[in-house]
Amino acid sequence: MKATTLSGCLTLLSVSAATANGFTISTTSTSNTVATSTSRRLHKDHLSNVHPSSIRRVTRAQTLLQERGGANDNPLIGGPEPGFIRRLLPFVAWHRVPDWLTYARCIAIPLLAVVFYNEKGYDHVASGVLFAFASFTDWLDGFLARRWEVTSSFGAFLDPVADKLMVSTALILLSGRYGQIVAIPTVIILAREIAVSALREWMAQRGQRDSVKVGFQGKVKTALTMLSLTLLLLVPYPMSGAADDVLAKLYEPSLAMLYACAVITVTSGSVYFKAAWPVLTEGR
Numbered sequence: 519m520k521a522t523t524l525s526g527c528l529t530l531l532s533v534s535a536a537t538a539n540g541f542t543i544s545t546t547s548t549s550n551t552v553a554t555s556t557s558r559r560l561h562k563d564h565l566s567n568v569h570p571s572s573i574r575r576v577t578r579a580q581t582l583l584q585e586r587g588g589a590n591d592n593p594l595i596g597g598p599e600p601g602f603i604r605r606l607l608p609f610v611a612w613h614r615v616p617d618w619l620t621y622a623r624c625i626a627i628p629l630l631a632v633v634f635y636n637e638k639g640y641d642h643v644a645s646g647v648l649f650a651f652a653s654f655t656d657w658l659d660g661f662l663a664r665r666w667e668v669t670s671s672f673g674a675f676l677d678p679v680a681d682k683l684m685v686s687t688a689l690i691l692l693s694g695r696y697g698q699i700v701a702i703p704t705v706i707i708l709a710r711e712i713a714v715s716a717l718r719e720w721m722a723q724r725g726q727r728d729s730v731k732v733g734f735q736g737k738v739k740t741a742l743t744m745l746s747l748t749l750l751l752l753v754p755y756p757m758s759g760a761a762d763d764v765l766a767k768l769y770e771p772s773l774a775m776l777y778a779c780a781v782i783t784v785t786s787g788s789v790y791f792k793a794a795w796p797v798l799t800e801g802r
Contacts, residue, residue: 613666617673619659623680626652627687634691634751642765646752652684653744681740682711688747695755699773703780707743710787721794729793735786739779746775 604612626648633644659677663669686708693701714730721727749772752765791798 613668616659616663616666616668617670617676619655619662620673620676620680623652623655623684624676627680627683630684630687631691642752642754646748649684649688649744649751650748653748656681656684656740656744682715685743685747686711688751692747692750700750700776703776706780707783710783714787714790717790717794721797724797726794726797729797730790733786733789735782735789739782739786742775742782743779746772746779750776 600608600612604610630645630648630652633641633648635641636644656677659673663673689700689704689707693704718727718730721730749768753769753772754763754766
């Protein structure tokens, strides 16, 4: 009798537990359904407040990703609507144009050396125009990258490297042509570039690269350096046989600008080292 009563109690407890469990599952399922319905309703309300142009931009970016198999380093997500030329030529990979300009600047480096030593009478004009083109692409690729809101890891690495290689090549070539009067600012500029590049690399390893990012003085130095080198490359050589040439009159102004670049190089470099000094002296 006791065994029968105990068995009945156990059966009743099992049924009660199953009923409670079922109620819990049912309650959880109902809660999930309500939450999902609420989420969908809120999402629908949010989309109703989004501007149609924003939706089109995201849709266009998703289409680009699908066309490129998801292997895109810089999709135009959130970027501006394409202009007339980009709409006219949609098959062109416009997001790669800034990188292509950087590649062109790299190709111009050995070409500059070849043209510089090509004694055909107009080598100074050709080398000056080539360097001016390379300098223009330095501005243009950055402008397009900001305008179209496109970036690439490789482009971010190669762009400053190409600039430094181009400027260094021109400085070395001109130092060999004019001797110590150009070699002195060349040494100052190149020494500063190497030191600041090493400083930025070291600060990046410590996660503080932003504290030594390019400032206003650095941008002025870069622009003035490229302008002075362009003018100096345009000067005919030797100048003894071209005294009446208009381009020969650019020698002194361009040389003055190059020395001004050397001064700004030192002052701008000191700003970077001053900003990094607390990190450099940690633990001393």
